[in-house]
Amino acid sequence: MSGLDKMRETFRRDQVWNFLMPRYTYEDVLDTSKGPILYLEDVTVSFDGFRALDDLTLYINDGELRCIIGANGAGKTTMMDVITGKTRPDHGSVFYGQRIDLLRLSEPEIAALGIGRKFQKPTVFEQHDVLVNLELSMRMDKRVWTTLSARLSGEQRDRIDEVLEIIGLKNEAYKRAGLLSHGQKQWLEIGMLLMQDPRLLLVDEPVAGMTGHETERTAELLTSLAGQHSVVVVEHDMEFVRSIARTVTVLHQGSVLAQGDMDTVQNDPRVREVYLGD
Amino acid sequence: MSYLQQYFQSDRAGNSMLGALLAIAILVPILNLAVPESSVFHVSTYTVTLIGKYLTYALLALAVDLIWGYCGILSLGHGAFFALGGYVMGMYLMRQIGDRGVYGNPELPDFMVFLNWQELPWYWYGFDMFWFAALMVILVPGLLAFVFGWLAFRSRVTGVYLSIITQALTYALMLAFFRNEMGFGGNNGLTDFKDILGYSLQSDYTRAGLFAASALILVLAYLLCRNIVNSKLGRVVVAVRDSEDRTRFLGYRVEYYKLWLFVLSAVLAGIAGALYVPQVGIINPGEFSPLNSIELVIWVAIGGRGTLYGAIAGAILVNLSKTWFTGVLPEGWIFALGAMFVVVTLYLPRGLAGLITRKQAQT
Amino acid sequence: MDHCSAVQKTFSRIRYGSRLLLLLFGLVVAWTNANSVMAETTGFEQIVQSLTTSKFRDKEKAVRELAAVQDKRTMPVLQALLDARLYYRKADKRVVIVERVDGQFRMTDPVTAEELGTVPKRKIKKIGINNKLRKLLKSKLASLSLEGPDPSVRLSAIEQMQGQLDESQYLYIKKLLEQERDDDVRSAMVAALALYELDNGSADQRIKAIEVLSGNLAQVVSNRLQALLEQDDLEKEVRKAAIKALDRINERLKINSIIETTFFGLSLGSVLLLAAIGLAITFGVMGVINMAHGELIMIGAYTTYLVQSVMPNYTDLSLLVAIPAAFLVSAIFGILIERFIIRHLYGRPLETLLATFGVSLILQQLVRTVVSAQNVAVSNPSWMSGSIQINAALSLTYNRLFIFIFAMIVFVALLLILKKTALGLQVRAVSQNRSMAKAMGIRSDWVDAMTFGLGSGVAGIAGVALSQLTNVGPNMGQSYIIDSFMVVVFGGVGNLWGTFVGALSLGVANKFIEPFSGAVLAKILVLVFIIMFIQKYPRGLFPQKGRSAEN
Structure with a gap:
């Protein structure tokens, strides 16, 4: 039947086919007029019977900085996988703004819509220079033929310099990324995220392996990004969470256990029991 | 310091390789044709053909290096594209024989007369024209690579899975081409060619011409590949090799990049095959054998993958030693080849090129 | 009917009885037979001797008398007479059954079954027969076998x-x-x-x-x-009935051919299973493809050959000896490959593939140099030859049947090893999460070596089985590596049941396509099918799920 449905979908009379549509950037399609930029509703993911996400429902407001905490296996990374298109849920819906159904899109399409992700384990292109890492991340047309003939414009060069400044890797611009320290790689990945100029940032454990000073600067950076961008941070470091969080969501066994500001959450008896209790 | 400068400087070895290739493209034909046979500087036609063959192998190795060295796609079936290019050229050469075959049939190649076929199969039409055949040299391997790659990359078949499927592909093609019913000469393949573009294949001039063409096309292909790997696309491709997922999350359609590169590589391999066939004078299903495809991977590995000049050097070196071995110690060659696989992967992961750059770095 | 045939009848009946009874009765029968033979020997010998007469009428009389004697020596004599193998020695007119060996004639005494050595042709003379006698012989032979004690003789006679x-x-x-x-x-x-x-x-x-x-x-x-x-x-009715009967026969023949094709398919499938399951184990646990797997199969087959040449007089037994021997030899080779090569390439699967391919080249060439580049002959033991007759149109050969059963046994044994033993537990732990297993104190390098040894040993066993079905030569392994990998991919990595289903279904599919397309095209079609299949199900029929499986 699905074939027939696809036919019907293709020949619906009231629609404009994709290839006839003018090319919009995501700002044109993204509709956050109702407040939230991300809607996750009843999302369930199971691996061989184990439910990594269990009817998870979560909304992220536009311009918000949200921290998500939870024990190992609470489903934090799986949630990010679902949002970025890496894992398809068994059921549930994930909408980006009012109109964009993320479950129908592939990872690159989702990334092109302005959803950037920093991985738990810093993943940078180790064989490339820091500069190239940033260049590749830059928001631009990423189709094959345009990429083949792409040259850096002065403006883009400036943007790269700017980000190099922010992440403090100006002197390492021509160094192979594989040779950076763990903390520097974290910064580089944050830099790559900035280069993407995303609307929604998903940041998985950004301060692991950073010094106290660096942690502070990361907190500063993330706070400054909020407002213009929406930021979702997954973190274990409670000090760090306390220092940046306005709203905290606690995940437990794949669904939301509690939500609110840091103090409310910390005083929640259920949270104390499963997470902070010890 | 700009990127381009950096990349050009790092490719000193490549530049000297280009120079050498251009030099032999001109010198070898001259030494063969203009220098009298009695002179010590004379290069025999046999040698010309032999080196010409190596040059087509080098082009094939370049094609493999482009996808393996830069994109991490280990194809164990690139011999298939080479052979397809060769078969296309073989079909053209077959049609050029005309009525000079053993059976003297102006339309049908000998093997079809032998099989009692009455008329030319439809897929043999057009191959009497060189331009058509030349187009097919590009289209046939390109199209196969496109369909195969589209299916494989879209469903994210990677790593050893991809390697083995490509091997299965060439294996299946080998079985298919062994069948007489396919209409490509079965076991014996296509052979007994007479001339190309009206020039006799036996003549020294034609051979020298084919040699020069092989060298020049290799130079052009090298320049093309170097431009690609030095472009932003080249950097994306390396990014795909090192972390495919990350590249995807940056918004790159990884499968399209892979497909693009894979098709290009297949086309280069096809061209190599088309240059190979008129020089060796035969193409048969043995060229599809999985062993050939995997052997050419070792040329690249020995030369040093991820360096285009390394692939070329590797192909020529390994084949030189193969020629030497099969002359002196035929049983030894397989041992040597096997040992090469083991030693290179264990001790020389970056090949001879890696060895040289490490030496340079030390001094 | 005299008492002798009654005994024989009893004998024939108790063939279906218990073994012990058979033995007891056998003794009794042997005893009674021996008595009667002694009593009748002189008579029997005289009649046989009377065949040397030159008159056909006398010969006819002798044949009739022989047929009436009810002696089990009768049939060979009559058969020999019919086949022109009954001669007499010119020297002493003694009747002999001869067999031609290298231009000489080897003689057997028809009365005592004693070997009498070989003689040149000129020392003996054939006992000739005419057409009338030939006809008589045929009918007497037929009725003798139809009334004989052995039902299978009666059956073939009537057929x-x-x-x-x-x-x-x-x-x-x-x-x-x-x-x-x-x-x-x-x-x-x-x-x-x-x-x-x-x-x-x-x-x-x-x-x-x-x-x-x-x-x-x-x-x-x-x-x-x-x-x-x-x-x-x-007549109309007869025609109708005949058409109906033919239809029924054809229908049954069709069912038969489906059964037969399935059997061939399962047989091919069991070979694939044997070849692939070792690969499935090593690939599932270590994530590396051992391209020398086919050569480990070959080594198993050559071990069978060597065992047979060491004990040439015990072909039946040698195969049983070869199974553990092949397992050990291949396992040792496998462990060596793991220790010296694969271990150093951990985490680089593509390089492992290339290096082990190099090993496969070396092993092939080694066999060519040490043994021979030609195929070697491995003989089938007697219990593997022959076939079971299911009905007039369907018979299943023993070697395929045994190999199928053997494959099942190997499969079950491997399942048990992986499910019930300490090694199995550790293997499963390492294959699911290597670093975690390491943290739990499992010596993962030891597990790797043992796994590799196990997988390679099974490849050796597969070689023993294959030596009974195909040619044993240096190249035999090559043809199995692609097929085996296809099976593993089709079934899903890290899942023995997947390999099981994959192997058998691919085998059966191959055999069912073959009649329509020919063997080569069937193979191509199956390859194309799998290439398409992986597009849709990149992780095979029975995928492993979970976050770890996706990386």
């Missing part, structure tokens, strides 16, 4: 007579049918009678005969029915 009965034989068999007890022989007799009636009976009789024959798969039956339909003056 040979089907469709060629004359009236006297028809009546004779009709009489025999009344006392026949063996079901198979009975139905063969009924068919033979019906075939006679088909040609010679009234319309009613013919229809009845057709009904009897309907569903009978013997070639002669369908031929006869076919011939019947070609007669122009055939």
